[in-house]
Amino acid sequence: MNVLDELFAEAEWHADLAAAGPDGREPRLRLVVVTCMDTRVNPYEILRLKTGDAHVLRNAGGVTTPDVRRGLVVSQRELGTRHIIVMHHTRCEMAGITDTAFKDDIEADTRLRPDWALEAFTNVDQDVDRSIRRIQADRTIPYRDSICGCVYDVDTHEVRRPRWPADGDRAAAPPPSLFRG
Numbered sequence: 468m469n470v471l472d473e474l475f476a477e478a479e480w481h482a483d484l485a486a487a488g489p490d491g492r493e494p495r496l497r498l499v500v501v502t503c504m505d506t507r508v509n510p511y512e513i514l515r516l517k518t519g520d521a522h523v524l525r526n527a528g529g530v531t532t533p534d535v536r537r538g539l540v541v542s543q544r545e546l547g548t549r550h551i552i553v554m555h556h557t558r559c560e561m562a563g564i565t566d567t568a569f570k571d572d573i574e575a576d577t578r579l580r581p582d583w584a585l586e587a588f589t590n591v592d593q594d595v596d597r598s599i600r601r602i603q604a605d606r607t608i609p610y611r612d613s614i615c616g617c618v619y620d621v622d623t624h625e626v627r628r629p630r631w632p633a634d635g636d637r638a639a640a641p642p643p644s645l646f647r648g
């Protein structure tokens with residue numbers, strides 16, 4: 468039995484999850500969180516979110532790829548969200564690899580070169596900023612004036628604002644109630 472079989476054998480787990488679901492489809496806090504798929508990052512726990520509070524869009528690095536921006540458009544246009552948090556984290560795997568070497572390895576193994584951008588980065592603060600700028604530049608996303616960037620420290624469990632952004636208060640502060648401590 469592999470891990471998928473084990474998970475789906477847990478019928479009680481599904482029942483509990485269904486019971487916890489909210490009545491409405493629209494996120495209560497009108498919030499979308501964009502973050503990394505890293506196992507150490509639990510956005511619900513970190514931001515004290517409950518089921519039904521927010522949409523959470525995740526990928527390798529928490530990068531605002533076209534598919535993440537597609538999710539933001541659907542979330543805002545169809546499900547009423549207005550606020551966005553872009554949360555990256557320290558010691559991210561995406562900060563330790565390079566696009567070219569990664570694709571070279573894949574090509575050597577499979578004779579296929581990926582058609583996607585890896586979107587690795589070297590500075591997490593800069594990448595939060597880059598991700599926010601991409602959202603702000605995408606006019607298909609209706610609401611781009613309430614965006615907050617932050618970095619979760621996987622060792623101290625603290626959430627901090629990026630140190631790098633140059634032009635001040637461009638990224639609005641998050642509601643204080645969202646943060647621990």
Ligand SMILES: [Zn+2]
Pocket residue numbers: 503504505527528529556558559560561
């Ligand atoms: Zn990561």
